Amino acid sequence: MLEKFIELGAIGRRYFVLNSFDGVLTTLGIVMGLFISRVENPLVPLSTGIGALIALGISGFSSAYLAERAEREKGLKDLEGKMLKKMDGTYHEKKIKKLSFKISVVNGLSPFLTGLICILPFAAALLELIPMSLAYPLSIAISLGVLSFLGYFLGTVSKERKIISALKMLIVGIATAVILYLLGGI
Amino acid sequence: MIRKLVLDVLKPHDPDLAEFAKKLSEEKGIAGVNVSLYEIDREVENVKVTIKGKMDAKKIEEKIEELGGSVHSIDEASAGKKLVEEAETTYEREGKSEWAK
Numbered sequence: 001m002l003e004k005f006i007e008l009g010a011i012g013r014r015y016f017v018l019n020s021f022d023g024v025l026t027t028l029g030i031v032m033g034l035f036i037s038r039v040e041n042p043l044v045p046l047s048t049g050i051g052a053l054i055a056l057g058i059s060g061f062s063s064a065y066l067a068e069r070a071e072r073e074k075g076l077k078d079l080e081g082k083m084l085k086k087m088d089g090t091y092h093e094k095k096i097k098k099l100s101f102k103i104s105v106v107n108g109l110s111p112f113l114t115g116l117i118c119i120l121p122f123a124a125a126l127l128e129l130i131p132m133s134l135a136y137p138l139s140i141a142i143s144l145g146v147l148s149f150l151g152y153f154l155g156t157v158s159k160e161r162k163i164i165s166a167l168k169m170l171i172v173g174i175a176t177a178v179i180l181y182l183l184g185g186i
Numbered sequence: 187m188i189r190k191l192v193l194d195v196l197k198p199h200d201p202d203l204a205e206f207a208k209k210l211s212e213e214k215g216i217a218g219v220n221v222s223l224y225e226i227d228r229e230v231e232n233v234k235v236t237i238k239g240k241m242d243a244k245k246i247e248e249k250i251e252e253l254g255g256s257v258h259s260i261d262e263a264s265a266g267k268k269l270v271e272e273a274e275t276t277y278e279r280e281g282k283s284e285w286a287k
Contacts (some may be wrong), residue, residue: 091252
């Protein structure tokens with residue numbers, strides 16, 4: 001049970017992948033929707049994307065903090081029962097606070113940052129570095145690339161075949177894009 | 187000033203013995219610390235903590251509490267200018283020789 005207390009590593013990694021996945025798919029959804037609607041103003045994907053990502057970040061940070069604190073407080077209460085004393089102000093209580101905060105930061109920042117990478121082409125389009133007709137496919141390609149990277153990263157964690165793991169994530173991304181495109185067609 | 191303390195401590199598994207000993211040794215005046223395990227439960231463990239140096243027993247107890255442990259008893263304490271180890275009494279010597287037979 002005490003293992004729950006330790007290791008930012010495993011939990012942090014899990015949250016990083018889980019929330020980055022959310023961030024990328026959310027932006028992919030927005031970008032696909034705008035692409036189907038033939039929106040030509042780069043400010044639209046940028047502002048809707050950043051808006052959604054800020055909301056995802058705040059939701060990720062606060063939900064992880066509350067959930068982690070609650071779970072770990074429960075562990076601490078169990079430990080208090082075993083030790084027959086209060087654990088206020090101890091090494092354990094401080095560790096819980098620190099870890100919960102670190103995990104929440106990972107949880108909040110990961111969807112924001114990975115999602116932001118995916119909408120970067122629209123910033124380039126806004127600065128007139130690339131045309132909008134290129135920004136859409138580039139953004140979708142970056143999203144699929146980030147998803148593959150997340151799969152590859154998971155593969156290194158589980159020590160399985162990294163390419164297969166990356167391909168699985170890529171398929172999820174492509175499937176999402178295709179479903180959205182088909183729905184847009186309807 | 188206390189020169190040596192032997193304590194019976196109940197502590198959670200985390201921090202582990204090495205971390206526990208290291209954190210205790212960081213206290214002011216401590217020359218050395220030994221923590222040895224003698225009973226282990228699912229979530230807690232009993233350890234014998236031996237500390238040498240020039241220390242304040244109260245401070246040591248506070249540090250152990252801060253690390254999540256609780257001092258069950260003080261099993262040995264030495265104080266003064268010189269460190270005095272426990273001496274063997276005649277009774278103990280005879281007891282041992284009887285046992286040896």
